[in-house]
Amino acid sequence: MIIAGILFLLGILIGLSYGYPAIIVASAALTAFFFPLWLIRGELGVFSVFVWVGFLFALQSGFLLGSYLATPEDGD
Structure with missing residues (x-):
């Protein structure tokens, strides 16, 4: 479970x-x-x-979240 959490955070960093x-x-x-x-x-x-x-799944869901957070808003 700890490894999956670390992979999720790594996926967020990759996505950002x-x-x-x-x-x-x-x-x-x-x-x-x-x-x-x-x-x-x-x-x-x-x-x-x-x-x-x-x-x-943990790695790639973190990537999707990071990519979503890195996407600029419409008003930017």
Whole structure:
């Protein structure tokens, strides 16, 4: 749960600062980090896939919120 919160905050920072290529790279890096880690530790299973999906949702929902907050208003 703590990792998902950190990923959400990281997604907000990416959304405020960068565009969609950065979130694609961050999602790929997250996948490239966790799958080999779970494979080496012998923890790769169906539950790990659900955790991975949750991590991706946290990262990308933070990105959407950050992008929304970075969008200028109509009056600006």
